[in-house]
Amino acid sequence: MDNTPFPTKEYADRLAALRHRMEAAGIGVALLDEIEAMTWLSGYGSSLNRWRCVVVPLDAEPFFLIRALDAAPCRQRTWIKDIPTYRDWEDPMPVLAAALAERGLSRARLGLDFNSYAMSVHRFGQLRAALPGMELVDMGPMVNELRLIKSPAEIGLLRRCSAVADEALRRAAAACVPGGTQRDAARIAVSAYVELGADPSPPGPISAGTGWDFLHGHLSDVPLSAGDVVHIELTPRIAGYSARIMRCVSLGRPAASLAAAADTLVALQDEQIAALRPGAVAADVDAILRDGVIRTGLRPAYDNITGYTLGLYAPQTPRTSDFTRILHPGAGWKVEAGMVFHIYASAGGASISETVLVREDGPERLTRFPRGLIINDIGD
Template sequence: MSLLFPREEFAGRVARARSAMADAGAELLLVDHAECLAWLTGFTVSETMYRAAFLLRDGEPWFVLRELDAGPCRDACWFVDIVGFPDGAEPHAVMADEIRRRGLGNARIGADHLSYGFTAATRDRFAALLPQAQFVDLPGASDLLRAVKTPAEIDQIAAAAAIADRAMMAIAERARPGLSPRAAAAIAAACFLENGADTGETGPILPGIGDHEFLHGVMTAQPLAEGDILHVELIPKLRHYGARLMRPVLIGGDERGLTPLAERLVALQDEQFAAMRPGALACDVDAVLRDAVLGESLRRAYDNVTGYTLGLYARTPRPSDFSRVFLPNARWRLEEGMVFHMYTTAGGLGFSETIVVESDGCRRLSSLPRKLLSSTVH
């Protein structure tokens, strides 16, 4: 086995999952959410073919997945009960057979009905295969169980943040007229892979134009000119744990006089960070930044979130975890150990940090200067 975390770490996660099962009255937990699979078992894989892990209220879990993936699963999991099926089998039928074989055909089976793996078709198929079982919803459990990170998880996210720092500086050092977003992405991708990231997927790298419209734009090979802003968002993952970082990178000189706006955005965001303490309401933390940006007319409107959950990322339909977001109507409270991607944008400039909530406040996991970067500013 090559466990990313010690067995004691997984024991704590299992205890948390079993507590949620007890609250829901579930005897067996079905886990098919990619990030929750990694969190609970140590292994995750895409849903090319349906796969799931099963956890009893007492006893070792088991994993059912494609035989092709069974070897890597055995190597990464902290338990040994791995059931592989051939590609010609129907995954749901194999799982139902295993559930019956273990005497659980009439059990109350807990599942997160919000999991993107637990589709209506999956629910209906299991209901047909296990007519004596009762499926119990644990809504949002796949995300909420993982909301508070352990020190070991935070260390993993911090290591990913260090990769983002190196890649951002590698881009800034070459930020001269003629550099294109695609060329900048190539620099970041190489830096990711050279420094141990899971993949070379960089995040959005594109011209900074508008208040927030540029955030999800399309990468181009168009060379940038003197005074342009290159918006760089980096999203390295290390053993599935991700950090995120945004900086505006100035091409050449500050022809448009954007430095004062950059400094003000950073100052307002720093005030928001100061409010990020255990027990704080998310809407109050959000208001510190949002109200100031609007009040000072730095943006005409502010409709997007100012932050969202960070942690595990796998091959899923979503690139970001919005199980906890910072908005004016967000009534949940911050807890020690939560990790977030906090960001703000205006005037083509975007700043963000990976932030961990600690007992006496919060800490950013990047060591990069919080300023408008350029080839002459480090």
Template structure:
């Protein structure tokens, strides 16, 4: 999906981070960093890692069963495979020794969900002459600013979300179930080129905002019901996100008014998403606006979070950059966020990239109850 020039850009960014940390070698083991840096990622059935020296060629160490797809999808040609009968950490350590880095300063992301305390202690024991250099959050921070190629893929995923949302709104009728609605979206995903048919939450909305993380189950849809639909299609592991309320029948006037007020506040947020804007100030537009308008009694959740590359990870959302009252950091051009607002049984969200003059919506669905 990406050019060699794009990977050269990523390699240069990673090497800058390595140099800044004082390390000689970067150990990459989280699914997202592997995909971003090498073009290939695989779940951690057994420990595996890729390595990028500050100078010299990178290499990959993983199960022999995964060698062929790694060679096919990655720019890395030096792929070291180990048998399932071997200890994975020992094989990874042996590859470091074999490449002459047994006494090196090895940079690693202390936030990586693959670097368990057991794995870290085992690698230390196997590499007694190496020095491990913490590079906290490097797997996320390297990916915060998106390239033109990455934004193009996110735009493709956004188009799939828009098509799927429109199809649910067109087809859903009383007597169908939430599972039927999800199946409509899943079919669109697969036909339009998404990585999988995984849809996201499709639930009957109720209350204020509690439905947001509702458990998917088979519920009958009746006249007047509001469906909360969140779509999360991925293309080349890059995920767009889109939320809309879909009412079966004509939306009540009071819901339509609430929707207009939520969307108006969110539009102000999007317009404020310029380079240099503080995340907490952009957050306050929605948070304080919704509270002041009486749309919610409390507003405790984030109003946006980082969006981009997702793989098989323990986390379903990337909260390395979020909009909260405490988020005292500045937006930069080409950051991408999932911006969302919920109140009174309604939820609206967009995939938004920070542009030079404000946020740009990659998702284009109508900004109203469907």
């Protein structure tokens, strides 16, 4: 194994933690086929062009089933030595069944996440048909739960990525000038990612800032003019670990209402971030921002969450955000040290967000860009 961000011990600790959960759940073999779970445990993950999985027995060595074409890059990145393969035109389920039988695992109780985006109804039927002697049980998001608490090494990657986000934001915001375009900001952000040591990846949502539901709007090639507001959310990744930051850029002096909205959001979010302490109830943390925005009249209702967990995002995943834990009015879970969140808010045409680590002694903002509306002086 080479070219991996973590030492072997990191993966050994993850394997031990998973097996502890498996034993408690009465699972003899775990099957992981979501790319985040596979990568977190093994160091490698690939797209769903052809199905693949990591199989973890409770008392034997794991193996990685993958198409033959991807076996070489898999070996370069994973500590797993046992890598059975299949040809592109073959059904992988009989190959999986044979691999389990050869290793004496074909009568074990097999756990998988029934909500896995990689396990369609059709594929599950194929799996069941290929493994008639195995009991298939739902182990739920077991790996996602384990991924919630970040190790020191993971936090180190997120710190580095947050610094990239800060600098990329500075450069992208500076490109928001009359005659320029949102595409210019996107190009500069992506270039900054690569130059600063992050993975080549999409920049994140860049759009016009109006109202509150503009966060996932479309990139525009229309030339910018005085008075425009550009929403920038940057999502750089290092070894797949993503930090996130949002700001709005005003071309020239902002409208008084926009400036006031931005100031209100900053104040409310400062209070919300300060409340992210171990033991805090998630719904209470959420209410600080949510209720405050409604109380000040910036929005009549708040129909989206105010934060979610951050961590590993494989480039081929269909999920652009990790909602294993989200901040909303019904969230009864408690904040724990080692969690990392994307805390975000939008209202009145303004938006702001941060990457926040929860430490034993309270929150730490990993993104450090100055808070508030960015105002580009255009001589008005």
